[in-house]
Amino acid sequence: MYHAGQLRAIGVSNYTLGHLQELLAHCRVPPAVLQVECHPELPQRELWDFCQQHGIHLQAYASLGCGQLLGRAEVGRVAERQGRTPAQVLLRWALHQGVGVIPKSVNPTRLAENAQLWGWDLSLEDMAELGAMDCSRHYCWDPSGVT
Template sequence: MSTTSSVPTVTLNNGVEIPQLGFGVFQIPPADTKAATATALEIGYRHIDTAEMYGNEEGVGQAVRESGIPREEIFVTSKLNNGFHEPEAAAAAFQRTLETLDLGYVDLFLMHWPLPGVGDFVETWKAMEHMYEGGKVRAIGVSNFKQHHLNRLLAETTVVPAANQIEIHPYLTQDDMREYDREHSIATEAWSPIAQGKVLDDAVIERIARRVDRSTAQVVLRWHIQRGDIVFPKSVTPERVRANFELFDFELSDADMSEITALNRDERTGPDPDHFNYIPS
């Protein structure tokens, strides 16, 4: 069985290391989050991805605190709620995240969406730079940013985002965006890595899975790992959480990788960041 030592790390542009495979808690009900996170930590995950908008930071914090694992061995990401992009509101929201997680600090804090029709994400990013300077977050980054959004940040602010968390899966490979991130020393994280299950019955992926004697989900997650994506699949089923962790004792061939990448349709399961301006009520 895979162990934590088998999970590679990615070094962010400020020297902080993040495990390439993590556990996501998106859409896990708050009442179930502590148990789900505890299961993931028991299996060997050391990277947990949450967000204020998920409503389950508290359960993540409880599981980490009660795990018996030293805090510095667990990488925790959270994200700025869309409703708090004004600089003062962003600072207060970050403080609430610190208090809700109750872990002393956050390893990575992301701006969840650029919200181009709502405010000025550059001013929000400047507020996040102040958070970074304050020492309670080890790295700051963005989520759902496109090239033109990042171009503005790079031109108008000081800190280069450590990571860009975007939707990536075999039907939305985002190769141009990933290359842009690479050229600017921004790590790429993949959310919706199996397209909410839509890619799992693809004939190409099924054929490869039969050949390597793995599940289609494991094949897709392994594809992400070999591409260099940081990935954090979500499940509340312990068997599936364990299976999602067992990715490091097999490899896909170059031909397998190319075939899966060729499935790209530029097909999103989530909204287009250029038109998404949702503010939670």
Template sequence: MTSAPNVTLNNGVTMPQLGFGVFQVPDDATTAAVSSALEAGYRSIDTAAIYGNERGTGKALATSGLAREELFVTTKLWNEDQGTGRAPAAFDASLDKLGLDHVDLYLIHWPTPARDLYVETYKALEKILAGGRVRAIGVSNFQVPHLRRLMEHTGITPAVNQVELHPGLQQAELRAFHAEHSIATEAWSPLAQGAVLGDEAIVRIAAAHGVTPAQTVLRWHLQLGNIVIPKSVTPARIRQNLDVFGFTLTDAEMADIAGLDRGLRTGPDPDTLN
């Protein structure tokens, strides 16, 4: 069974660098998918309130036979629950659905700048952290200006910023800001929903190593230092996505993939989604 290496977040908490995401997986299919992932060796599971599958995720965790300390569980606060009046209750609801007494990482899902609530929301997350029911807090889909403002007005630098990131959207400026401030970069849609898997460079590099294009892209993420959370509901592909530690991309191959950046967003623009 393969296991992923850990990365150490800025508060000393360790997190597997490669985890399993459940975005767009129906709740009634999530239990089987997460169970397959745990059996394959994944120990980090990423869900969110808006996905509607926290309960299915929790069932898989409960029946896995794994000790709680072996698992790293992330969930996220949805936009409509931002603000000090709603965030604590939303967190409680997520814990209840997951069947857990704590989560390992809790994220603000989107900055939703027009709402102008992300600073006060993050302060609510800081209180939840102080209460011991989450081990690390962070954000998702935050741009550099959002992060700067957050850090100016709150006391804890986010441990993680989870953003859309893949060879077609490499987020170099954002990754540099993260590195400067010890914020871990976590990639969602790491394969661009398949949109980059046919790129000539990816196909050629995959063939050279005897691996799939998806494995090539996941290996690229890992060598950049990104945390990555591929999603699949197919057991064979779930296992395959974890089997990316037996080969290394060369500097020239990394450079070839760097040349594929083309501003390709598969999801919403964080500056306009509200």
């Protein structure tokens, strides 16, 4: 379908570094995007480096940790310093690193809040504080067991 012009780009989801290496070794069309769970507790640094090197855009899902990261003290402190909401801090954390976000909400007020991510940025201090949250925790599921 890609070669017939019916698809402009191909994306994959929940690929680990090993899955991606295996795919790149065999595919004719490398993926344009990889969608994985990504947030300060699961920053996916190794995968992010690999994607950078291979021109694959990393896109985060569960940026809010399925809602559970909104109450973290670190996120709250950064939100207070920035005069933003915890959700905006978590989404901006991804954008700051060039990672795309796709927050889901059925609430119009939250949808508007989640779109206010431009014209401001996190400081080095903010990024360091959020960076210390890394504990490799999945809130959705861990695809590393898929062979």
